[in-house]
Amino acid sequence: MSSSRGWLLRLVIAFAFAQGAVSMARPAVSYRALALGADERAIGVIAGVYALLPLFAAVPLGRRTDHGRCAPLLTAGVALIAGGCALGGTAGSLGAVAAWSGVTGLGHLCFVIGAQSIVARRSAPAEQDRNFGHFTIGASLGQLAGPLAAGAVIGGDMGRTSALALHVSAAVAAVALTSLWRIEARTRPAPRAEQQAKVPVRGILRTRGVPAGIFVSLAVLSATDILTAYLPVVGEQRGIAPAVVGGLLSLRAAATIACRLAMGPMLRLMGRTALLATTCLAGGVLCAALALPVPLWGLAAMLAVLGFCLGVGQPLSMTTVVRAAPEQARSTALALRLTGNRLGQVAAPAGAGLVAGVAGAAAPFVVLGVLLAASAGVAVRASRPTRGGPPRGASDDVPAAAPQGAPSPGRHTSGIG
Numbered sequence: 396m397s398s399s400r401g402w403l404l405r406l407v408i409a410f411a412f413a414q415g416a417v418s419m420a421r422p423a424v425s426y427r428a429l430a431l432g433a434d435e436r437a438i439g440v441i442a443g444v445y446a447l448l449p450l451f452a453a454v455p456l457g458r459r460t461d462h463g464r465c466a467p468l469l470t471a472g473v474a475l476i477a478g479g480c481a482l483g484g485t486a487g488s489l490g491a492v493a494a495w496s497g498v499t500g501l502g503h504l505c506f507v508i509g510a511q512s513i514v515a516r517r518s519a520p521a522e523q524d525r526n527f528g529h530f531t532i533g534a535s536l537g538q539l540a541g542p543l544a545a546g547a548v549i550g551g552d553m554g555r556t557s558a559l560a561l562h563v564s565a566a567v568a569a570v571a572l573t574s575l576w577r578i579e580a581r582t583r584p585a586p587r588a589e590q591q592a593k594v595p596v597r598g599i600l601r602t603r604g605v606p607a608g609i610f611v612s613l614a615v616l617s618a619t620d621i622l623t624a625y626l627p628v629v630g631e632q633r634g635i636a637p638a639v640v641g642g643l644l645s646l647r648a649a650a651t652i653a654c655r656l657a658m659g660p661m662l663r664l665m666g667r668t669a670l671l672a673t674t675c676l677a678g679g680v681l682c683a684a685l686a687l688p689v690p691l692w693g694l695a696a697m698l699a700v701l702g703f704c705l706g707v708g709q710p711l712s713m714t715t716v717v718r719a720a721p722e723q724a725r726s727t728a729l730a731l732r733l734t735g736n737r738l739g740q741v742a743a744p745a746g747a748g749l750v751a752g753v754a755g756a757a758a759p760f761v762v763l764g765v766l767l768a769a770s771a772g773v774a775v776r777a778s779r780p781t782r783g784g785p786p787r788g789a790s791d792d793v794p795a796a797a798p799q800g801a802p803s804p805g806r807h808t809s810g811i812g
Contacts, residue, residue: 402517402578403526406510409574410533411540413473413506416568417499418541420480420561421445421623422644424496426549426637427557431489435628436749442624444493446737449504453737454596456505457730460512465726468509469575475502477568484561504733506571512726513578515717523717524667527710528658535655535706538648541567542623546641594724596731604719605728607777608712609735611671614770615708617739618682618763622647622698625759635691646695647702654706661707668774671711675771678704683764708770715777 421442428441460468479499486492511530518526541564548560599605623644630640654661661670681701689697712732720728743763750758 403514403529405574405578406513407529407533407536409469409473409571409578410506410510410530411536412567412571412574413476413503414534414537415541415544416476416480416537416564416571417503418538418623418644418648419545419564419567420483420496420499420541421620422542422545422627422637422641423549423557423560423564424483424492425624425627426545426553427483427486427561428489428492429627429631430554430557431487431492433489437489438624438628439746439749441489441493441496442620443741443743445496445500446620446739446741448497448501449737450734450741452501453504453508453730453734454727456508457512457727457733458593460508460726460730465509465512465516466575466578468505469578470572472502472504472506472509473568473571473575475499475505477565478502480561480568481565484558484565500737502568504737508726508730508733511713511729514713515725515729520718523714524662524710525659527713528655531706531710531713532652532655534709535648535652538619539645539652542641542644542648544641546636546638549637594721594727596727599720599724599728599731602719602721602728604715604777605731607773608715608719609732610773611675611708611715611770612712612732613735613739614675614763614766615678615705615712616736617743618678618701618705618767620739621743621759621763622701629685633688639691643695643698647698647705650699650702651706654703655710658707658710667711667715670707671774672771674704674707675767675774678708679764679767679771681764682767683761685760686758 424441424445425438428438433441456468476499479495479497479502483492483495483499486495511527514526514530515523544563544567545560548563549556626644627637627640629635630637630643635643665673678701681697681704684697685694685701713729716728716732717725743759743766746759746762750762
């Protein structure tokens with residue numbers, strides 16, 4: 396990254412540590428719950444609670460960020476992640492484990508809303524796919540390191556070592572603060588009249604391209620979330636050690652990083668709709684295949700290809716939502732996308748718990764496969780031209796670079812990006 400994008404590099408570093416803490420904590424929470432006597436249904440409920448508070452908080456936080464600073468949300472997010480992980484490590488009941496998991500989820504939401512709003516504000520149209528792709532590399536780095544660290548720490552004494560893993564993840568989250576100093580460019584406050592102008596949520600959701608971006612993001616994140624929560628359960632049933640499970644989750648994350656590094660060439664080769672639809676469909680097939688009793692090497696190969704496919708959905712759904720949304724409500728639209736994510740994180744684990752209780756721990760992967768296949772169809776449908784031309788924000792065309800010296804829509808003094 397060039398020096399002109401030093402803010403993006405520091406944001407990626409902070410995101411890597413924050414996401415690493417969360418990705419270490421998620422399997423640790425599952426193992427701690429297992430040590431406290433949880434079954435598949437309870438694991439699903441606890442995984443869903445992680446997303447419950449964010450489900451209600453995302454839109455108000457997005458509204459605030461549309462007309463205010465983003466950096467305070469980053470700091471608050473890190474504090475909540477660290478606190479939720481640390482106190483989750485001391486929890487002695489399933490209810491307490493679930494509650495502190497919810498606090499961790501709220502912290503992650505705060506951090507992501509603030510961070511992605513900064514990217515939207517400071518990126519010119521021609522930079523959006525690239526910058527969101529680089530931004531999500533931070534998440535992938537965290538998803539790579541977190542499960543490995545959890546697998547290395549969690550051992551035979553599952554109750555004690557899962558608590559230790561949660562305490563370590565709290566310390567990892569705190570490190571993110573070191574990259575957040577002056578991460579946000581100074582801008583003049585927006586005029587009072589402009590601050591009061593709010594686009595109704597219903598109007599944002601009716602904007603063509605926004606619902607498709609939300610649904611694709613929901614499907615991809617649900618797949619990632621269920622993998623993180625249920626692969627430990629599947630591993631326990633198939634006799635796969637926690638360290639190996641951590642390695643498999645990190646392999647998926649490494650493949651996602653590779654995908655995002657190759658995002659530019661793939662977009663030029665295929666176009667955004669074809670790339671999004673193809674990877675979602677292939678990801679759906681691979682997710683469903685995880686339910687099969689394949690050998691360990693086959694499981695590793697499927698997770699590697701699946702990780703590559705899942706790497707496309709998040710950054711492209713961010714760009715789709717940003718381009719489609721009204722200019723003065725981009726942070727709110729991104730928050731609605733996160734609300735969709737959290738809705739998936741509440742409903743998918745709860746549904747997965749019910750399915751797993753009836754059909755076994757591997758069965759939820761089949762449901763995820765259907766969801767990803769449906770998201771491929773949604774992406775194609777959203778890209779179809781309307782009478783007035785191509786749908787806003789869902790075009791296959793990669794935008795041309797803005798003329799040098801032209802003002803970026805992401806750099807208005809109102810701070811609304």
